[in-house]
Amino acid sequence: SYVLTQPPSVSVAPGKTARITCGEDNIGSKSVHWYQQKPGQAPLMVIFDDADRPSGIPERFSGSNSGNTATLTISGVEVGDEADYYCQVWDSRDDHKWVFGGGTRLTVL
């Protein structure tokens, strides 16, 4: 089964660009989805199908996926973006599974 590897933490100054990676062999062949979770809140989907944004998600959030790494990019980071971010894929090969990465804590310095 898939094991999605994320860095435990990423730090960035306000206004700068944050990049959060999600690694797995040949992840570029899968669709990757990203969720934001602020403390005490439910997860919120911010990117689906590698690079699509749900309605209401700012354009500052973007995604890419190629080779062995998917990346969530947050441009012009704001203090309100401080949260945990999780990548996720759907393994539909045999017994269907939904796999999450371990999560990355984004700290805005």
Place this chain on the structure above:
Amino acid sequence: EVQLVESGGDLVQPGGSLRLSCAASGITVNTNHMSWVRQAPGKGLEWVSIMYSEGTTYYADSVKGRFTISRHNSNNTVSLQMNSLRVEDTAVYYCARGVHPGYFHSWGQGTLVTVSS
């Protein structure tokens, strides 16, 4: 607006049972793919179970044979029957909905299940 409201979380002893419910508004549960995802204290997200819109169900290996997902079209709810509960089942349980089966488009606020003696 889609709303998912979970209920039923409680403190239960190991080996006990609990039934969680998810009340949906703004959608109908039998035309969506409805899931349960859990989060142990201080840990990451773990998918638990899904019922596809056509009725097929899947379970994580960690709960297979102990948990059962079901839906109730009459009151537009989804349930998770949890039996033989273990300490490691302690978590906030989220109800989540997907228009596409691959991801979770909307989430409820969660309900806390604590398994402890």
